[in-house]
Every structure is written in C-alpha cells, then in structure tokens.
Amino acid sequence: MLLIAGIIPDNDFPLTMGEVRFSDDGNSLIVNGLSIPCSQGTAAMVSAALAVTEYLGIDAPHALLAGDTGSGTGSRRIYNYLIENVEKLAPKVLALHYCLPILGLIKQLNIALKKCRCKPILIGDAGSMYAVKAAGLAPDFDLFTPDASELAFLADPDAIHPAYIKRHLFEGEIVNAPEFITRAYEIKGAAKVLLVKGSVDYIAVEGKIIEKIDEPNIPELECIGGTGDTITGMVSAFSFAGLELTQAAIISAKANRTAGKLAHVTPASRVGEIVRNLPLVFQENLCCWSEIKHIN
Amino acid sequence: MIWNSIKSNLANKLQNNVDNTSDKGLVIFNTVEDAIKAEKLIKSAGGDCKLVAPPAALRKGCDLALEISLIEQPAIERALEARVVYNGIFPIAGEAELLQVVKVTEYDEHIMVKSGNMKIVFAKSDGTIVNTSGGGCPDIPYLNIQLVGKKLSEAPRPRDIGYTLCSLMLDRAFEEALSLWEGRKSTCC
Numbered sequence: 012m013l014l015i016a017g018i019i020p021d022n023d024f025p026l027t028m029g030e031v032r033f034s035d036d037g038n039s040l041i042v043n044g045l046s047i048p049c050s051q052g053t054a055a056m057v058s059a060a061l062a063v064t065e066y067l068g069i070d071a072p073h074a075l076l077a078g079d080t081g082s083g084t085g086s087r088r089i090y091n092y093l094i095e096n097v098e099k100l101a102p103k104v105l106a107l108h109y110c111l112p113i114l115g116l117i118k119q120l121n122i123a124l125k126k127c128r129c130k131p132i133l134i135g136d137a138g139s140m141y142a143v144k145a146a147g148l149a150p151d152f153d154l155f156t157p158d159a160s161e162l163a164f165l166a167d168p169d170a171i172h173p174a175y176i177k178r179h180l181f182e183g184e185i186v187n188a189p190e191f192i193t194r195a196y197e198i199k200g201a202a203k204v205l206l207v208k209g210s211v212d213y214i215a216v217e218g219k220i221i222e223k224i225d226e227p228n229i230p231e232l233e234c235i236g237g238t239g240d241t242i243t244g245m246v247s248a249f250s251f252a253g254l255e256l257t258q259a260a261i262i263s264a265k266a267n268r269t270a271g272k273l274a275h276v277t278p279a280s281r282v283g284e285i286v287r288n289l290p291l292v293f294q295e296n297l298c299c300w301s302e303i304k305h306i307n
Numbered sequence: 308m309i310w311n312s313i314k315s316n317l318a319n320k321l322q323n324n325v326d327n328t329s330d331k332g333l334v335i336f337n338t339v340e341d342a343i344k345a346e347k348l349i350k351s352a353g354g355d356c357k358l359v360a361p362p363a364a365l366r367k368g369c370d371l372a373l374e375i376s377l378i379e380q381p382a383i384e385r386a387l388e389a390r391v392v393y394n395g396i397f398p399i400a401g402e403a404e405l406l407q408v409v410k411v412t413e414y415d416e417h418i419m420v421k422s423g424n425m426k427i428v429f430a431k432s433d434g435t436i437v438n439t440s441g442g443g444c445p446d447i448p449y450l451n452i453q454l455v456g457k458k459l460s461e462a463p464r465p466r467d468i469g470y471t472l473c474s475l476m477l478d479r480a481f482e483e484a485l486s487l488w489e490g491r492k493s494t495c496c
Contacts (some may be wrong), residue, residue: 020449051440052448081446081470082353083379111445111471112378114330137443138473141378145330158441160424171330172378173424173443174406174472175398233412234419234428236440236451278417278428279437 013251014100015060015244016075016093017053017108017137018085024078026088030071031061038283042074049283051236053108056136058282059244060106060251062289066297067252073102083111086138090116094123097131105131106247107139108240112172117142121151132250135202136243144200145171152202154256156243159188159209165200166191193218204256206246208239212264214257221257224264229271237282242267245289254301262300266292332377334387335361335394342371345391352386354379378444381478382470406476409483418487422479427454434459434488444471459485 014028029043040047040057049058053076060072075092079085089110097105097120105124117139124130133152135143140155144165149155157165164173188207195201196218207213210230214222232238242263249259270288274280334356336342342358349356354375361372375383377398387393412419417437419428425447428438435458439451446469454462459481466478 018445018448020445020452050448051451054448079445080449081444081474082382083445083470084353086445109443109445109448112330112443113376138445139443141443158424160421160441161443164424171398172472174476175377176406176423230412231414234414234417234426234438234440236438236455238440278414278419279430 012070012100012102013060013064013072013104013106013247014075014102014131015053015057015072015106015108015247016089016110017056017139018079018089018110019047019054019076020050020052020080021078022080022082022085024076024085026075026077026085026092028073028075028092031057031074032071033058033061033065037287040074042076047076049286051282052137052240055237055240055282055286056106056108056244056247058286059241059289060248061244062286063245063248063252063293066290066293067248069252072248072251079111081111083113086111086113087116090120094119097123098126098128101127101129102131103129104134104247104251106134106136106243107143108137108243110138110142112138112142112145114142114146117146117148121146121148124151132256133202134243134247134250136240141172143202147199149200149202154204154206154246154250154260155202156206156208156239156246156260158239159207162188162191162195162205162207165205166194166198168198168200188213189220192220204260206242206260206264208242208264209233212268214260214264216257222261224261224268227268227272229268229276231276231278231280232268232271234278235276235280235282235285238267238271238285241270241282241285241289258301262297265300266296269296330377331399332375332380332396333359333361333399334373334375334383334396336372337392337394339371341391341393342373345373345387345393348386348390349373349375349383352382354383354386356383378471380472381466381475385467407479409479411483411487418484420480420484420487422483423476425473425477425480427477427480427484429459429484429488431491436462436484439477442473442477444473446470446474447477450474450477454481459488
C-alpha cells in the first residue's frame with residue numbers, strides 16, 4: 012500500500028482513509044465517496060501520485076485525510092490514527108504531508124513505525140517534514156522534498172520552522188544549495204535522500220549530490236501553489252512501483268517541469284493543469300527516462 | 308533586551324540537554340494576573356499552553372510566563388490581542404526574530420513576492436492575487452483558497468485568518484505585495 016497522509020482545507024471534512032480515484036470529469040479526487048478538489052496541498056500530491064499509478068496500472072494510492080484549516084484538530088486526528096494503526100496497515104510507502112508540526116506526536120509515530128515488521132519507505136514533505144526535522148528524527152526518514160528555503164531550515168541546527176531560520180541562510184538559499192545540502196546532512200537535518208525543488212532541482216544521497224536537473228526551465232512553476240506537492244506525489248508513487256528513490260526523484264523532477272512546459276503555464280496557472288498533463292508526459296518520456304514501459 | 312536575558316538563561320538549560328529540539332516559545336508578561344488571564348484566553352480559544360516560571364534573569368519574585376507551541380504563534384497572538392498586555396513571544400531555541408527578508412520577482416504580467424518559505428503572486432494589471440505557494444502548515448491550503456482570485460486591497464490578511472508561522476510569513480509577503488501594488492497604482496493611475 013502507498014499511504015499518503017495530510018489535511019484537507021475544510022474543517023467539516025471527516026477523518027477518512029481509503030483508496031483514491033479521480034472523479035468522472037477528472038477534476039476532483041474521490042475517497043470513500045467524498046469529493047476533494049485538486050488544489051494546493053495534499054490533494055495535489057495525491058492527484059499526482061494517482062496519475063502515476065493509473066499510468067503504470069498498479070494499485071491506486073490510499074489517502075489518510077482529515078479537515079484542518081490551521082487549528083491542528085485534523086492534524087492531531089491523522090497523527091493519532093497513524094500511531095494506533097500503522098503497524099496493522101503495514102504500508103510499503105508512507106508519505107507524510109501537510110499537517111501541523113507537533114513534535115510530541117511525530118515522536119510517538121516514529122516509535123510506532125519502529126514496531127512495523129517491514130519498515131515502510133518514509134517520505135516527508137511540508138509540515139510533516141518540519142516536525143520530523145525539528146524532532147531530530149530526519150535520519151530515520153528515507154526522503155525529504157524541501158524547496159530552497161526549506162533546505163535552509165534543514166541546514167539550521169536550531170530552527171524549529173522555516174520562519175525562524177538564520178537570516179544569512181535564507182539570503183544564500185539559491186546559490187548555496189550544494190553547501191546547505193552538505194550542512195543539512197552534517198547536522199542530521201536531512202533524510203537519507205533529498206530532492207531539493209527549485210530553479211535547479213538537486214537529488215542528494217547521504218550528503219552527496221548525484222543529479223542536478225534544470226531543464227526544461229520553467230520559472231513560472233515557482234509561482235503555482237501545489238507544484239512542489241505534485242513532485243512529492245509522483246516520487247512517492249514511483250517509489251511504490253519499485254523504483255529506487257533516487258531514480259523516482261529524478262523522473263518526478265523531470266516530469267513536473269515537462270508537464271509545466273506542455274501546459275504552457277503562467278504565474279496564474281493552477282496545479283490541476285500540471286496534473287492533467289502528466290499522462291502525456293509519461294507516455295512521451297518515461298521509456299527514455301527509465302526502464303518503465305507503458306503497461307496500460 | 309528581554310530576549311538576551313532569556314537566551315542567556317536558557318543557554319544553561321540547553322547545555323544540560325533538557326531538550327534542544329524544542330518547538331516551544333515563551334510569552335512574557337508584566338504581571339502574574341496577566342499571565343493567568345492569558346492562559347484562560349488561549350485555552351478557551353482551543354490552544355494549548357502551560358504556565359511556567361520565567362527565565363531567572365527576568366524573575367521579580369512571583370512571576371509567571373506561558374509556554375506555548377511556537378508554530379501556533381498567530382493564533383495565540385490573536386487570542387491575546389487587546390485583551391491582555393504581554394511583552395512579547397520568544398522562541399526558546401534558535402533565532403529570536405521571525406525572518407524579515409522579502410524577495411520580489413517580476414514576470415511579464417505578474418509579480419511574485421517571497422517571504423521565507425511563502426510566496427504570493429499578483430497581477431500587475433489589477434492587483435488580483437493569482438497564486439500563493441510554498442509552506443507546509445495546515446492553514447496554507449485554506450489561505451490559498453481564501454486569497455486567490457481576490458484583489459490585494461480586498462482580500463483577508465493571512466495573519467487574521469491563519470494560525471501558524473507559515474501564515475505569518477505569507478502575511479509578510481502579502482504586506483509587501485500590497486505596498487508594491489499601491490505604489491504602482493499611485494504612479495500609473
């Protein structure tokens with residue numbers, strides 16, 4: 012099972028877990044009969060993951076979702092559900108996404124994960140990644156997918172949130188990404204693999220950069236809410252399909268850029284335009300980028 | 308000044324390895340009465356907090372501070388605003404102040420303003436917010452829905468409806484975007 016956990020920006024949305032599918036018009040996600048628009052956040056991440064699994068013809072992702080507009084109520088439900096059930100669920104890949112960073116609960120979840128007979132591939136992004144790093148648990152995770160400012164946060168040993176990183180780290184975030192990657196590993200602020208999303212995407216393993224991706228160059232992608240989420244969704248799904256995390260990360264970074272190019276995105280584009288183009292991107296490029304053949 | 312006192316006092320605590328990964332902050336008050344009142348206000352607003360002794364350097368005898376989760380700083384500020392007097396909110400570890408650096412990127416028809424991990428994008432033509440991106444706290448997808456499509460001059464402020472540090476950073480970007488937009492309006496119209 013590929014399990015993606017995160018909040019939905021609607022306080023009335025109940026805690027739910029189930030297999031996801033696209034609605035008939037392809038514009039929304041359906042989980043346990045509940046409809047979710049493909050907007051910034053976990054919905055965008057799940058949509059991109061589902062685009063991958065549908066293309067590959069493998070099991071659809073399961074999503075663990077709860078409504079939360081910031082108070083943390085839904086986030087706590089998600090943490091607690093996972094703490095109680097992750098051992099029984101035994102996901103192959105567990106991707107933690109938008110949630111209130113709550114250090115006590117992420118520590119409890121980490122203890123629960125250690126009880127799993129087969130440890131899931133652990134992927135952290137967004138608030139969950141903040142919590143994991145701030146709790147000192149980053150090396151227990153397999154992949155983080157920060158953007159440049161979040162990388163500076165991972166490289167700051169004292170920061171508990173990207174809002175409190177040291178000024179000089181933020182000012183150097185673009186040009187100094189390789190240095191910050193090294194530093195993040197040195198202070199144990201990084202997962203085993205890092206996919207740093209930015210004008211140049213970096214993939215690093217245990218402190219060493221193994222790939223840089225800067226083509227096609229689509230600067231408008233940075234403006235669009237959810238385009239980082241789609242990368243994390245794809246890498247989760249490719250990892251679930253059996254690819255090495257590094258290869259999954261490289262393909263996902265390339266696919267996101269290519270989808271942006273195909274969609275002719277502007278700073279005003281919506282993330283759904285990226286997701287809608289992913290099947291075409293896979294069809295035209297996946298064989299070149301990997302050993303994966305079109306299964307459908 | 309207050310922060311320096313707090314920090315030097317807490318340095319010993321951190322050296323003793325009590326918990327150097329703390330996400331906690333302290334709200335500092337002038338009086339015990341204010342601290343107790345603040346605790347009630349935060350808890351009645353659904354927040355979590357704990358009355359603790361303030362750092363030794365700031366103790367006057369019988370003082371109280373409130374330990375809070377720093378991630379929820381905006382919601383706590385909102386709960387206390389105009390109801391109780393406090394001197395400030397300070398992180399126990401790391402930087403004393405929120406990141407202040409703002410960056411502006413210009414596109415053909417849009418401007419992107421970035422503050423920390425948060426970005427807001429608006430149309431040069433009419434000041435409409437066309438996108439927000441970045442961040443990871445749970446109010447960010449909600450703020451995206453609430454802001455996108457609205458004019459900068461009419462949209463709600465992220466700090467007024469958000470709860471987390473990400474919303475504070477988005478508010479910084481919003482403030483700068485609004486200032487840029489009003490500056491453009493005054494020079495071009």
